[in-house]
Amino acid sequence: MTITEDRPDTAAPDAEIGKARRRKEDQRLITGRTRWTDNLTVPGMLHLAMVRSPFAHANITSINTDEAKAASGVIDVITGEDIKDVQGVNANAWPITTDQVTPTHLPVAVSRVACAGEIVAVVVARTPAEARDAAELVDVDYEELPAVLDLKEAAADTVIAHPDLGTNKCAFWKLDSAEQGSGGDVEAAIAKARTDGIVIEREYRQQRLIPAFMEPRSVLVDPTGEQMIVWSSTQVPHILRFLIAATMGIPESKIRVIAPDVGGGFGGKLQTTPEEFATIAISRRLGKPCKYTETRSESLLSGHHGRDQWQKLTLSAEKDGTVTGLKVDLLADMGAYVAIVGGGVPVLGAWMFNSIYKFPAYQFNCQTVLTNKTWVDAYRGAGRPEATFAIERIMDELAAELGRDPIEVREQNWITHEEFPFTTVAGMTYDSGNYEAATAKAKELFGYDELRAEQQQRRDSHDPVQLGIGVSTFTEMCGLAPSRILGQLNYGAGGWEHASIRMLATGKVEVLTGSSAHGQGHETAWSQIVADRLGVAFEDVEVLHGDTQIAHRGMDTYGSRSLVVGGEAVVRAADKVIAKAKVFAAHLLEASEDDLEFKAGRFEVKGTDKGLAIGEVALAAFAGHNLPDGAEPSIDADATYDPVNFSFPHGTHLCAMEVDTETGATTMRKYVCVDDIGTIINPLIVEGQIHGGLVQGIAQALWEGAEYDENGTLVTGSFVDYTLPTAADTINYVSDHTVSPSTTNTLGTKGVGEAGTIASTPAVVNAIVDAIRSFGVNDVLMPCTPERVWKAILTGSAKPAEGEREAAPHFDDGAPNQDNPDTSASTQGGAQ
Amino acid sequence: MIPATFDYLAPTSVADAIAALEEHGDEAKVLAGGQSLLPILRMRLNAPGVVIDLGKISELQGVTEDGDDLVIGAMTTYFDVLASDAVSTHAALLNKAIATVADPQIRHRGTIGGALVHADPAGDVGAPALALGASFVIAGPGGATRTVAADDFFEDLFQTAVGEGELLTQIRVPKHTGWGAHYEKFVRVSHQWSIVGIAATVRSEGGAIAEARVGLTNMGSTPLRAKAVEEALVGQPATDEAVRAAVAQVADGTNPPSDLNGDSDYRKHLATVLTRRAVLAAAGA
Numbered sequence A: 001m002t003i004t005e006d007r008p009d010t011a012a013p014d015a016e017i018g019k020a021r022r023r024k025e026d027q028r029l030i031t032g033r034t035r036w037t038d039n040l041t042v043p044g045m046l047h048l049a050m051v052r053s054p055f056a057h058a059n060i061t062s063i064n065t066d067e068a069k070a071a072s073g074v075i076d077v078i079t080g081e082d083i084k085d086v087q088g089v090n091a092n093a094w095p096i097t098t099d100q101v102t103p104t105h106l107p108v109a110v111s112r113v114a115c116a117g118e119i120v121a122v123v124v125a126r127t128p129a130e131a132r133d134a135a136e137l138v139d140v141d142y143e144e145l146p147a148v149l150d151l152k153e154a155a156a157d158t159v160i161a162h163p164d165l166g167t168n169k170c171a172f173w174k175l176d177s178a179e180q181g182s183g184g185d186v187e188a189a190i191a192k193a194r195t196d197g198i199v200i201e202r203e204y205r206q207q208r209l210i211p212a213f214m215e216p217r218s219v220l221v222d223p224t225g226e227q228m229i230v231w232s233s234t235q236v237p238h239i240l241r242f243l244i245a246a247t248m249g250i251p252e253s254k255i256r257v258i259a260p261d262v263g264g265g266f267g268g269k270l271q272t273t274p275e276e277f278a279t280i281a282i283s284r285r286l287g288k289p290c291k292y293t294e295t296r297s298e299s300l301l302s303g304h305h306g307r308d309q310w311q312k313l314t315l316s317a318e319k320d321g322t323v324t325g326l327k328v329d330l331l332a333d334m335g336a337y338v339a340i341v342g343g344g345v346p347v348l349g350a351w352m353f354n355s356i357y358k359f360p361a362y363q364f365n366c367q368t369v370l371t372n373k374t375w376v377d378a379y380r381g382a383g384r385p386e387a388t389f390a391i392e393r394i395m396d397e398l399a400a401e402l403g404r405d406p407i408e409v410r411e412q413n414w415i416t417h418e419e420f421p422f423t424t425v426a427g428m429t430y431d432s433g434n435y436e437a438a439t440a441k442a443k444e445l446f447g448y449d450e451l452r453a454e455q456q457q458r459r460d461s462h463d464p465v466q467l468g469i470g471v472s473t474f475t476e477m478c479g480l481a482p483s484r485i486l487g488q489l490n491y492g493a494g495g496w497e498h499a500s501i502r503m504l505a506t507g508k509v510e511v512l513t514g515s516s517a518h519g520q521g522h523e524t525a526w527s528q529i530v531a532d533r534l535g536v537a538f539e540d541v542e543v544l545h546g547d548t549q550i551a552h553r554g555m556d557t558y559g560s561r562s563l564v565v566g567g568e569a570v571v572r573a574a575d576k577v578i579a580k581a582k583v584f585a586a587h588l589l590e591a592s593e594d595d596l597e598f599k600a601g602r603f604e605v606k607g608t609d610k611g612l613a614i615g616e617v618a619l620a621a622f623a624g625h626n627l628p629d630g631a632e633p634s635i636d637a638d639a640t641y642d643p644v645n646f647s648f649p650h651g652t653h654l655c656a657m658e659v660d661t662e663t664g665a666t667t668m669r670k671y672v673c674v675d676d677i678g679t680i681i682n683p684l685i686v687e688g689q690i691h692g693g694l695v696q697g698i699a700q701a702l703w704e705g706a707e708y709d710e711n712g713t714l715v716t717g718s719f720v721d722y723t724l725p726t727a728a729d730t731i732n733y734v735s736d737h738t739v740s741p742s743t744t745n746t747l748g749t750k751g752v753g754e755a756g757t758i759a760s761t762p763a764v765v766n767a768i769v770d771a772i773r774s775f776g777v778n779d780v781l782m783p784c785t786p787e788r789v790w791k792a793i794l795t796g797s798a799k800p801a802e803g804e805r806e807a808a809p810h811f812d813d814g815a816p817n818q819d820n821p822d823t824s825a826s827t828q829g830g831a832q
Numbered sequence B: 001m002i003p004a005t006f007d008y009l010a011p012t013s014v015a016d017a018i019a020a021l022e023e024h025g026d027e028a029k030v031l032a033g034g035q036s037l038l039p040i041l042r043m044r045l046n047a048p049g050v051v052i053d054l055g056k057i058s059e060l061q062g063v064t065e066d067g068d069d070l071v072i073g074a075m076t077t078y079f080d081v082l083a084s085d086a087v088s089t090h091a092a093l094l095n096k097a098i099a100t101v102a103d104p105q106i107r108h109r110g111t112i113g114g115a116l117v118h119a120d121p122a123g124d125v126g127a128p129a130l131a132l133g134a135s136f137v138i139a140g141p142g143g144a145t146r147t148v149a150a151d152d153f154f155e156d157l158f159q160t161a162v163g164e165g166e167l168l169t170q171i172r173v174p175k176h177t178g179w180g181a182h183y184e185k186f187v188r189v190s191h192q193w194s195i196v197g198i199a200a201t202v203r204s205e206g207g208a209i210a211e212a213r214v215g216l217t218n219m220g221s222t223p224l225r226a227k228a229v230e231e232a233l234v235g236q237p238a239t240d241e242a243v244r245a246a247v248a249q250v251a252d253g254t255n256p257p258s259d260l261n262g263d264s265d266y267r268k269h270l271a272t273v274l275t276r277r278a279v280l281a282a283a284g285a
């Protein structure tokens, strides 16, 4: 592979690809003067408020809506019973096994709730305030049922999350390298290492996280007219349209879904939500447009959560540090329902635990489990951060066991750059990469040797502030996904992407993409690609997306797929435009097609100064006065691209953490990442994706965690207790690149949307553990709070407890100067 | 996040505000900067029928000097307290503590009086006010005013000497001119309330600590003052060793909470470490 040492420079000096353009969408997104769903108003629009269950598991014994119905401005109060035949279901699109136990997930619960926050009734009123006031008046009687909250307890099946299903065990999924012929027998490798090598066994906890996108979810449904219009703050307008049709019995052709500007998602908006289905059902029932916008508390409680696994790893190695086998046993919490790709998320880890290494034997076992907590699905990285965390943590443990440098031990086991394309023990073929180059560059930028020396000096002098260095060399698979592979995995759809290019008469260009952005900057990047490809000005390209009536085909945005799959579709559509235009140009220039050359937006007759710009061809096609024989008067083109393979970005991340051993407080000293994401279209967008990704991954290591109390109440239900970092909590990250162009797409791009999140978490935890390993510590549970770090130092504990489950009351309701509101004696049926 | 309906009043004098409180009784709630009250209303933890906004009462705003005291109007925003030279000069501890409260937006809205009456034990203003021996001027029905000493002001979690129908109008802070000060706030993320906070202010004489005041944030249901530690510090050199010994018992008798950020024992440990650091920093060591 070729490595460009510096930032990629593309062929032409004025090429758009590689230019650090500011994003054209930012002005409207940042000022908020744009079409967020909640900004939209249609005539006669009504507002909804949800009444949600305060209990984790309960039968609904009665719902009295009389008082709420009589309240000011209330049009109706609707229960699950009222719409049970027309509300559709929240579907699971990826049953990971044919015998997966999948509870039915009704948008509005009818007789039983299986997690706190489930909707039990919906108030429809003239204003949002009246809807919310009346929601407090809905009187719901519940009969509480035993709830199962702890993942390991759930796996033991003593208390059942859905009694009618008889078990919490949802599905068991296995990959074994010996069985599938991609490697050796892991049990044999482990047995051998127990006699003459090294066996490392560790159990890691992936805590539950909340995606916490900036714009709360919002949906507006207008049922009038031939096509019902659903505006939703969603990542997946096309999938939503399909699932509305499939589960609500509405013809697909009668549905138009629009994702207007969407304020972030991180996977949290790839769900088709109960709120969307309830709003559709109710607006159809009333024949009136209805809008629902969630509160922040509802968003944290009822939007799907992410991660939540116990991971048991057994790694076998020879005494010289060569790994001989890896066995992984996962317990993955699905929450109360199997979300759209719920079970598939941990399974995506199956191909990633072996990461960048040449392990000869490998086994991956995943048991998905139901509990009475909020459902779990994809969250930035989806399965790959979990896998990367565990393998990168245990590679450090191996190095510690050997008393060797963790980078050296990794290098001993990783795929070298001469070995690409490389088929791994999990059966994936990695396209390209150069781990040596990325690591060398990262070490240099980091000042690795100097920091190691400082670490030793602090250790020797018993400095109360110890220094640790964390390494994370990661790879990930992105660009979901070859449809053939998805079919083999029993996934409910394909992984292609669609693009159309419309050449307007005035020389302007409209690009329609099926991968619907929610803040990533597609409009800018796609414009750059098309400007280069067609030789038109960046400003002349308009990118349209997120409306099924405009960009009618698509598979939407997740899994770092937009550029590698959606971008490739755009490239192919552009190439088809050029091919069509060439016929026109030859005709108009009275030359043979073979004598034409397309360069910088012009068809030129070789060796002459005769030529036509593509815009001129577009005008000629529009006029249609002088068409080539048999040609249609259009040079517009479509392309649907199904990827042949995933792409495999990689990188080396190095993190230095200072640990105050007196308090357990941790401070980031330095963070360097060198990512290889193939060809870079826009370095500024890439930088943004990496920085944001890093902060999200670092936040998992240090700050974030969704915590429930023993009643199944989410105690981190606001940003007071769900401690998201702000810019004030971050340092300046050093990021750089090596470039090994992908071999699976024309532009040579790989995904970058998730890289930072996937790589950074283990780098941080490895650094903390490295700082205090001399106290006998070999793990700290995430988030690594100062308390946990301090207790680990005190006890040298390998198995820290999860700790307290209560949040501090800053806005307490029982306090004397905040007397309780005089709500009626409703059975806690209050809205959130 | 929509509060229940309420009526809104904005009186322009303390007398009018008191009269409004009298008229509406426990239906009414006083609004200062709203940084605690608005979340409470929006989360519907409380639903007063009448909100009485103190924002238009100019006599409640600003910092003045009155002999040996600084007089801070209850409605003075954090930002204005921070900007006051008088506070930096004569009550540096207050300045240091308030600089750690939340973020700039909240400091521009939140008021010192609102924070003291709200009396969140994790709030950062109570401990320094206590340590500095502030007294609190409270106006009541019929134009009555009374002054409550710091030691009697904080009664319990979210509960102070300010009774129903009363308003906190002034905070009187005895000048601590020339005292070194430090507020050691321990948090996980920057915009958080104190997990533990230590307010320390020290008068040094010839390299030794002549007088010290130490207040504790979030070590019980109210801010606390560590009088035994203050006494133990008198006459000590500002060295790590001497201060470590003098503050060793700081957590004795405290009853800090246990929550997601740490259990009670961890907080007690933190208090010991942070008090040493705060005192040394206040002494300029």
Ligand SMILES: Cc1cc2nc3c(=O)[nH]c(=O)nc-3n(C[C@H](O)[C@H](O)[C@H](O)COP(=O)(O)OP(=O)(O)OC[C@H]3O[C@@H](n4cnc5c(N)ncnc54)[C@H](O)[C@@H]3O)c2cc1C
Residues within 6 Å of the ligand: A817, A818, B029, B030, B031, B032, B033, B034, B035, B036, B037, B038, B039, B054, B074, B075, B100, B101, B102, B103, B106, B109, B110, B111, B112, B113, B114, B115, B116, B117, B118, B120, B122, B123, B124, B125, B162, B166, B167, B168, B169, B191, B192, B193, B194
């Ligand atoms: C995100 C966030 C982070 C925060 N972080 C911190 C932090 O790190 N440290 C910290 O100390 N605080 C923090 N706070 C709280 C902040 O300091 C509040 O501003 C303060 O607690 C209340 O002051 P206020 O002026 O906003 O009062 P309000 O919210 O208006 O009122 C608070 C209470 O006091 C009553 N009240 C107000 N003034 C009077 C008066 N003059 N007489 C009688 N009763 C009165 C009100 O009726 C109400 O019950 C934070 C708040 C938020 C929203």
